[in-house]
Amino acid sequence: MKFAYLSAEDAQRLSADLRSVEAGITHTLSLHTAPILEAHQMYSRRTACLSGYVFGHPSLGDSREIMTSQLMYMDTEVGIARTLNRWYRLGHPAGTRKA
Numbered sequence: 614m615k616f617a618y619l620s621a622e623d624a625q626r627l628s629a630d631l632r633s634v635e636a637g638i639t640h641t642l643s644l645h646t647a648p649i650l651e652a653h654q655m656y657s658r659r660t661a662c663l664s665g666y667v668f669g670h671p672s673l674g675d676s677r678e679i680m681t682s683q684l685m686y687m688d689t690e691v692g693i694a695r696t697l698n699r700w701y702r703l704g705h706p707a708g709t710r711k712a
Contacts, residue, residue, distance in 0.1 A: 616661070616687040660684070663694060665707065 619627070633641050661684040668675045682697040692703045 614689045616684065618685040663696065663701065
């Protein structure tokens, strides 16, 4: 199974926009044509993430049960996943025996 939260091209556009805002260069963004959102509120909603037991994490150590940050990309055939914060190598899935 492959899962991609956003394409590499979309990620590059997002990164460029955020770099412009951080640098104080908002005139390069197409804000004048952006839609207006009236009566806006911030909500929290579910996003894809992974849970499991982590080994070799730089700050969490080994054998700790965790829930990752938002899942951005996963390829179970290759055995890799990229969350918002880092790459993971995928071991066996939940409910299966270790080979």
